[in-house]
Amino acid sequence: MYSSNKKLKQFAHPAEEEFAKILDFYGIEWVYEPRTFPLEFDEQGNILEAFTPDFYLPQQDLYVELTTLKTTLATHKNRKMRRMKELYPDINIKLFKRREMNNLMVKYGLDRSGDSTLNTNNQAE
């Protein structure tokens, strides 16, 4: 699902919606959770563990996983990222540690959801 349909999507976390809004602001195409990567299998080949990156950016051919700065969560995601790179070395994936962006978004007028700030492209100017 690309940014033009963004308003139809329910995000799992507010940080994801904020991130999508920033991508829209910059005119970066994105897809939300488009693919799940199996990470661990049992002896019968059943999937025991999988990883679904939050976003895929087709223009950059990059998967993005967002994480907070909480150590426990970051450690867990870092482990999955390492496993991802072992199993899928040709997949570009980046873990973004999200800082608190609210102040900056308010400053630049990106804080209002569902308005015409979405789906615009600031750098086109």
Added chain:
Amino acid sequence: MEHIRVITISRQLGSLGWEIASATASNLGFQFYWREVLNKAAQRSSSPEAALAAIDELGLLGICPSPKICLAYRQAIEQVMFELANIGNVVILGRAGQAVLRNRRDALHIRLVSSIQTRAERISCRHNISLESALAQIEASDRYRRNYLKRHYQVCWDDPTLYDLTISTERLSIESAVAIISQAAGNTQELPETTHQAPQE
């Protein structure tokens, strides 16, 4: 006489740069390159996050690629630009084209400017945000673009000698700006290799 085969356009946020660059390319039958330069460079240098960092001039994504990745990415951008310039008949928007291609004799370097008030009003209207927010965006964008030129090419963004033509879009329409650039592109002669000796002034 050799006609201009490459046009680089440097613009301030809110100076109608994208509109004028794309319309100029269309008018001249040139190919227009903007984000494509970033994305090609990202693929070539295997550094997609560097492309995001380059796009993120307001610092909202919080990406900080390593210096090594940044250097590889910038070199890839320059390589892509040179290749596009060699193909010819291209308009390249942004990415310090005026500095990267400054020694090319078949390149015309354009700068687009407007007053900060006009730019803020355009951004405010375009994004439906307050003038204050628009001004904040403009200040951040100007700072980013100025620093990029300074840090990587040791030149001042505002140095008029970087440009063959600076156009204020304060009152000129997009069509007028396109006509001026097109005329300059059609009438600019390649300079001979020898240094021009201007009479003493």
